[in-house]
Amino acid sequence: MEKLPFYHALKVVENVCIGCTHCMNVCPTKAIRVKSGKADINKHACVDCGECLKACPVNAIIVEQDDFNQIFSYKQRVAILPTVLLGQFPDDITEEQIYAVIREMGFTHVFEVDEAVDLLIEGTKEYMRKHSQMRPFISSFCPAVVRLIQVRFPSLVENIVRLKPVVDISSQFYRKKLIDEGYKNEEIGIFYVTPCAAKIAAVKSPVGEDEMLIDGVINMDFIYNKVMLSIKQTGKEKQAVSNYRHLSTTSIDWTLTNGEASQYSGRCLAIDEIHNVIAFLDKLENEEITDVDFLELRACDRSCAGGVLSTENRFLAVERLSKRAKKEIKRQAETEEMYSTYRPYLLNNIAISEIEPRSILSLDADMMVAMDKMKKIQRIMRVLPGIDCGACGAPKCKVLAEDIVQGHAKMTQCVFLQKMLTKEELISPQESFDISEETWGKGRFEKKKFNS
Structure with missing residues (x-):
């Protein structure tokens, strides 16, 4: 199939x-x-x-994001926030103000996903104890990394910790909490404010889960701009009633680089930025790196602070969250309800099913056919110039060769081969032009007229 x-x-x-x-x-x-x-x-x-x-x-x-007005389809409207959102705002804007404005936008509840961190740590330690032979354990925190492993490093899929990330745990907690308070499931809308595109994709097609736990996704830059505009219009001195809850320092640091790796024993490494992650996974897959217990891998530079939907400079966001963590260290985190009442329920539902490899590197399911295709790629590479100019519409000569073997491209897309074939009169100049136009679009080669 x-x-x-x-x-x-x-x-x-x-x-x-x-x-x-x-x-x-x-x-x-x-x-x-x-x-x-x-x-x-x-x-x-x-x-x-x-x-x-x-x-x-x-x-x-x-x-893409969901229509914000979708929240009003629900009687109970829950905004699930990443802690990194609060790091986008200047120091003179308080967490209470941010919570209050988000509620004024129409949400009945505001909850930070990282409040579930301590519970996930507990679940992960138990998971690692039961599956000690699966080292190194790879965090499932970053959905872009999970997908990267599925499509490019499928042999490492089984190393991914098969537990829900904090956003799913938090969504599950709040839905259960509201149902226990007497609301019907269809009356409850859970909306996640996301710092990146990968988390939107994970919400819409969750990996290892059969159901969607979140009803909608809202881009973080949209919420940031709405909150900033409201505060500018009403004044920073306005203090509305909010349900802001104090988090542990562990929860605040969780989305930042080394937030996870610092919580586990053994040799635990934290790598951020996707090209760094790929370079590390290459070495891991080739067994150039061994004796690693836990890997925290994040696609964005400085982790979620560097998400593509972040508004603030990632280094400033990290500094603000670090300040918040130091400020909260003197306070007791307000997570008692999750632990005392819902801990057994959440831990019993924290696991996800098997994560399926979806390799894009596989040339064919039949080993003999795949080997034959590999030989064809090697033959094509001897003909291609190897300068990776991108003029064929593919990023590298090897990628073009793979596309050719898979029937997705033609040899004549290479401009160097076009010139050779034209010189040998095997194709006409017009045919060469038509091939280039097919890649780069009609009108790309029309003479531009410029006013002097």
Whole structure:
């Protein structure tokens, strides 16, 4: 049975895209090609890391989100916040103010996902005890990394800790809490404010879970702008009643680099930024790195503080969260309800099912056919120039060779081969032009008239 593609939050706006190849060249999974002058994303290879979004010079790549007015379809409207959201605001804006404005926007409840951190730590330690032979354990925190392992490092899939991330635990907790208070399930809407595209994709098509625990996703930059505008209009001195709860320092640090790795014993490493993660996983897969107990892998530089939907400079956001953690260290975290009342329920439902590898590197399910294709790729590579110019619409010569063998491209897309074939009169100049136009779009080669 053919695997269904992942849900993807990143979309190309074709009428804006200029086919510049910036996105194609930065994509860590080589998921982007240029076809007919527009960026085209391979949905089986994309991991929603957001590198293309950051690289696009004309904002032709966007992150989709749910309609905000969807929240009013529910009687109980819960905003599940990442702690990193609070790190986006200046020091003179308090957590209480942020909570209050979000409630004024229409939410009946506001809850930080990282309040569930202590419970996840407890569950992870028990998981590692029971599966000690599976080292190194790889955190399931970052959905972009989970997808990266599925499509590019499938042999490491079984090393991923099969437990729900804190956002799912928090959503499960709050839904159960409201149901116990007498509300019907259909009256409850859980909405996650996300710092990145990958978490949107994870909410819409969760890995290892059969049901969606969250009803909608709202981009963090949208919420940030709404809160800042409200505070500017009403004045910072306004203090509305909120349900702000104090978190532990562990919870506040969780989304930052080394937030997870610092909580476990043994050799625990924290690697952030997706190209760094790929370089490390390459070494791990090739057994160049051994004797590692736990890996915290994050796709974004400085982890969630560097998410593509963050507004503030990531280093300033980290500094603010560190200040908040130091301030809260003198207070007792207000997580008693989750532990005393709901701990057994949440721990009994914390596991996820098997994570399926979805390798994009596999040439064919039949080993003999795959070996034959590999030989063809090697033969094609001897013909291609090997300079990785990208003029064929693929990021590298090897990627073009793989596309050719899989029937997704033609040899003549290489401009160097076009020139050779034209010189030998095997194709006409017009045919060469038509091939290039097929890649780069009609009108790309028209003479531009400039006013002097």
